[in-house]
Amino acid sequence: MTTSTMPRKSMNPAIKARKRRARPADIARMALIVVVCLVFAFPYFWMLLASLKTNVQISDPSQTFVFTPTLENYVRVFETNNYGQYLTNSIVVAVASTGISLLLGVPAAWAIARFNMGKFNGLILLARIVPAILLLVPWYYVFSLAGLVGTSWVLVISHVFVGLPLVTWIMTGFFRSLPEELREAGLVDGLTEAGTFLRISLPLSVPGIATASMLSVIFSWNNFLFSLVLTDSTTLTLPVALYQFMAYAGVDWAGLMAAAAVMSAPIILFALFAQRYVVSGLTAGATKG
Template identity: 55%
Template sequence: MTVVNENTENIKTHAGQPRPVRRPKKPLGTRAYKVFRVAALIAVVLFLVAPLFWMLLASLKTNVDIYDTAKSFIFSPTFENYANVLQRNNYFVFIFNSFWVAFVSTALSLVLGVPAAYAMSRFTMHRSALVVLMARVIPGVSLLVPWYYVFSNLKMVGGFEVLILSHMFVALPLIVYIMMSYFDSLPLELEESAQVDGLTPIGAFQRITLPLSVAGMATAGILSFIFSWNNFMFALVLSGSKTKTLPVAIFDFVSYASIDWGGLMAAATVVTIPIMIIALFTQKYIVSGMTAGATKG
């Protein structure tokens, strides 16, 4: 007995030619949702990119052209602002200062924060985790006056050490908070198997857990570096003339009487571009590290 299936693609007409199967049309609501999603995505991208685009254009203008609305997009570009930033104001020194403070504070925070996060994760140290979370909540501006008083008495204000320590206060809880979630997502059975094979708990941590947590450490390190690179408040109060970082150096373009918008935008571009390049090439680590532990259990 032959069963005729009306939905098969081999149905033929009276002329013997195959008849194409009609695909079901997508509901109007689904298409409207896709259009809305694309439009919303374009609006968000424009909202985020527009200030950066304006900053780049303004960095290539003179102050007169910046105030002239008729030259918003059509103007004669000049690189005088960048020459002023990179050559006359010696911004390469400020770039090195920012890089050094960000690198050292991030490295020390990783050295201290990763083992601490592992201990809190494996030994369920909930009270310690609560203290770390409180350190993340406390605003840094509330600590500036005590820090300045203590470090000034220790003759440390104006040095790299005080900047590194102040940046570690925010970077260390951030790294611990991220790595705790990452260690929670790693199965404990791997370490137990390694200990059965003869490794000590520290050896299992070094040989098994650490290699598996590279993505989480990369995420924590990148976010910590970005915070330190962009930090303005701590460096403004605690840095000196020889340890001034880029965000503080940008503030020099703002005077009591006027603002050098061209130089300010050029300096802001110099600060922004390295971080954008780092974020662009490391976004996969940031995404994988931030979503670690989201599906645990």
């Protein structure tokens, strides 16, 4: 018995040529990505190196990369500058304000998307566009009458005022992207409108919630102006605490770099943990179905 062999199909020369032409483009694209990553990562890398140096080493160009590292700056940050308390204040304010924003903003976004209240969503977003400095004077007056100035609650409330519109806007686009058939199927199965939100829409909205949470936490963590005006020495957050390393006579660059490294580490870890949800969350409103 003889077996016949099928002739191997050769690749189209035009396809081969396109693949050969694509290789230099791929290399150039990869090189561009590497260059962009280095440009953005180098300041943080330099900050980490500077946090392990003394002020003399920082000012010496010959010791930019080759030096004897020290942890003295980190010890000084936590032992003499009360940085642990400021770190705790920042965590409490960021978590509390983000939690309240999600608790109020997610149901509001679902209602706006469900009942097509697009104009109302635009009105909410207007609160995010208003410059925060315009709100400081009336806030300070109202909060001082309420006896809240100098407490952590004043920061939580002020951050919610800015974070809530952001959460609502992001989640509205996400809920609009969910297929309407899922809600209708839930109603057919006997769920109420609230039941479809809790058992169908909410579990499917995890990427959007993660995106909104990360952006809200980043805003709260990095906010300087509210903490500068509305807090006292016991409720300061990390952005204002950095100014302790700046004096009239000079700047303690080594301590400042160590404090900045401590401030940025938690938010970077949080962003790395949640980053896989960010793209899907931000682009959820781009398509429907």
